[in-house]
Amino acid sequence: MADQRQPTVIADNANIVYRIYGSVAPGANSPLASLKRIMTGKKSAAVREVHAVKGVSFVAYKGEAIGLIGTNGSGKSTLLRAIAGLLPVERGGGIYAAGQPSLLGVNAALMNDLSGERNVELGCLAMGMSPAEVKEQAPGIIEFSGINDRGDFSSLPMKTYSSGMAARLRFSIAAAKKHDVLLIDEALATGDAKFRKRSEQRVRDLRKEAGTVFLVSHSEQSIRDTCERTIWLESGVIRADGLTDDVLKEYETYVNK
Amino acid sequence: MAQTAVADSDTGPSLTELARSHGLTKAGRLPRLPEYTRHLWSYRHFIAAFANAKVSASLGSTKLGVVWQLLTPLINAGVYYLIFGVLINTKQDVDNFIAYLCAGVFIFGFTQSVVQAGSQSITANIALIRALHFPRASLPIAVSLVEVRNMIASMIVLVAIVLFTGEPITFQWLLLIPALVLQTIFNTGLALFVARLISKITDIRQLIPYILRIWMYGSAVLYPVTFFAERIHGWQLALVESNPMLIYIELVRHALMENVELATSAPLLWLQAAIWTVLVGFGGYVYFWRGEKGYGRG
Numbered sequence: 001m002a003d004q005r006q007p008t009v010i011a012d013n014a015n016i017v018y019r020i021y022g023s024v025a026p027g028a029n030s031p032l033a034s035l036k037r038i039m040t041g042k043k044s045a046a047v048r049e050v051h052a053v054k055g056v057s058f059v060a061y062k063g064e065a066i067g068l069i070g071t072n073g074s075g076k077s078t079l080l081r082a083i084a085g086l087l088p089v090e091r092g093g094g095i096y097a098a099g100q101p102s103l104l105g106v107n108a109a110l111m112n113d114l115s116g117e118r119n120v121e122l123g124c125l126a127m128g129m130s131p132a133e134v135k136e137q138a139p140g141i142i143e144f145s146g147i148n149d150r151g152d153f154s155s156l157p158m159k160t161y162s163s164g165m166a167a168r169l170r171f172s173i174a175a176a177k178k179h180d181v182l183l184i185d186e187a188l189a190t191g192d193a194k195f196r197k198r199s200e201q202r203v204r205d206l207r208k209e210a211g212t213v214f215l216v217s218h219s220e221q222s223i224r225d226t227c228e229r230t231i232w233l234e235s236g237v238i239r240a241d242g243l244t245d246d247v248l249k250e251y252e253t254y255v256n257k
Numbered sequence: 258m259a260q261t262a263v264a265d266s267d268t269g270p271s272l273t274e275l276a277r278s279h280g281l282t283k284a285g286r287l288p289r290l291p292e293y294t295r296h297l298w299s300y301r302h303f304i305a306a307f308a309n310a311k312v313s314a315s316l317g318s319t320k321l322g323v324v325w326q327l328l329t330p331l332i333n334a335g336v337y338y339l340i341f342g343v344l345i346n347t348k349q350d351v352d353n354f355i356a357y358l359c360a361g362v363f364i365f366g367f368t369q370s371v372v373q374a375g376s377q378s379i380t381a382n383i384a385l386i387r388a389l390h391f392p393r394a395s396l397p398i399a400v401s402l403v404e405v406r407n408m409i410a411s412m413i414v415l416v417a418i419v420l421f422t423g424e425p426i427t428f429q430w431l432l433l434i435p436a437l438v439l440q441t442i443f444n445t446g447l448a449l450f451v452a453r454l455i456s457k458i459t460d461i462r463q464l465i466p467y468i469l470r471i472w473m474y475g476s477a478v479l480y481p482v483t484f485f486a487e488r489i490h491g492w493q494l495a496l497v498e499s500n501p502m503l504i505y506i507e508l509v510r511h512a513l514m515e516n517v518e519l520a521t522s523a524p525l526l527w528l529q530a531a532i533w534t535v536l537v538g539f540g541g542y543v544y545f546w547r548g549e550k551g552y553g554r555g
Binding site for chain 1: 553
């Protein structure tokens with residue numbers, strides 16, 4: 001049955017490990033401790049490994065919208081980044097995708113010293129648009145973000161924006177492009193109610209054009225509204241993978257325990 | 258339907274085969290070098306915009322803005338003139354010591370700032386790298402472009418100093434352009450090299466100020482190049498005189514000034530400069546490309 005559908009994203013025993021430098025317990029970085037480490041040839045305590053995603057496997061098909069749920073720090077965002085190819089997967093496994101999946105996140109970093117307009121230009125170029133496309137799209141992006149609703153804010157540096165305005169602008173930039181595989185990280189939760197309505201509509205439009213959508217969210221309502229299938233990640237391991245209603249029921253009993 | 262990860266990993270090989278049979282590509286796969294280069298070329302507008310943005314961001318909070326690009330080298334030259342020209346008053350047997358000194362300071366400063374900024378180009382932009390998909394080499398190359406702008410400003414100051422101190426304008430001045438082009442390619446390779454090295458071994462960043470200082474003393478910036486030949490011989494001298502920065506500095510002095518004593522003949526210097534440029538430019542690019550997929554890990 002699975003063979004008749006076109007797979008777009010396949011994760012095969014994917015392991016993702018973060019290496020963090022310099023986060024050591026007090027005392028472990030003292031000269032004496034360092035000397036001891038060098039003498040005994042032990043691995044530096046200054047490098048800690050965080051095994052964020054542990055042996056995850058799944059197949060996503062064309063036309064599916066998949067919700068990713070799990071408590072904070074369960075590895076949802078990390079998994080999305082690995083699908084986008086932004087984080088490397090450890091040896092022995094892999095993630096395969098059709099085309100180039102794009103990550104639509106609220107934390108896409110921009111330059112705070114520059115004006116909103118320049119950030120729109122820079123963000124679009126970084127997504128691989130040509131200068132002509134950028135010129136064509138920029139007014140629409142600024143209008144969609146609504147930052148100019150109260151005067152000309154787009155020519156002011158981004159550091160003068162409120163956090164909601166900055167998040168709206170970032171979402172508008174990221175949503176300006178069409179994608180084969182769309183990865184959405186909590187993007188629906190940005191801005192005020194008015195903007196949320198507009199952004200949900202935009203995500204639905206993008207979904208129609210995209211082959212497959214992954215949505216990370218803590219809002220069960222937006223998962224229920226958009227996704228028919230849900231994967232529940234807990235401590236980097238898949239706890240459940242199936243129909244949204246079934247998985248959410250299981251998840252609720254787990255959280256309310 | 259609940260499935261556990263353990264059960265899934267048993268079907269491992271067949272999943273990989275399924276991916277292959279449907280023509281899916283591995284996420285985070287390293288592209289081949291020509292493919293990577295083409296991809297990088299298609300991002301040239303991003304590189305230029307990023308370099309411009311960096312300049313405006315760093316000068317945006319100052320009142321004088323772009324004027325600082327000219328003021329910084331002027332002040333730099335003024336400090337060295339005060340110390341070496343007035344306080345110590347060394348002439349060091351060089352006809353036009355001030356111009357000689359400034360050429361060294363500016364040309365070395367060009368490479369120095371590329372190394373300093375390049376070493377942070379990955380680590381400082383980790384959020385951008387984790388959010389968006391673009392060839393990572395864009396970042397060190399943009400850093401190198403920013404410094405080219407600063408270098409052009411300091412070359413204007415240098416030419417003014419050289420003229421002011423009484424050097425004649427000759428056709429040899431045209432040699433300044435190829436010398437700076439070679440140095441720019443060399444710098445870009447170096448920026449790519451340190452960017453990957455420091456994203457992997459952060460400890461080296463602590464050593465960079467000392468490495469740069471030793472490199473400066475070995476590049477005949479503050480004293481004439483004949484200083485080395487008078488003191489060391491044999492392989493030690495050969496080692497010092499094969500220093501790429503010493504070579505680039507000598508080429509610029511040779512281009513702008515009359516009666517400069519060179520370590521070796523000018524054609525030999527050009528050959529050495531070209532070899533260093535190809536070696537470091539290409540080597541740094543390949544070294545950076547090999548690590549392309551690991552930069553997001555941080």
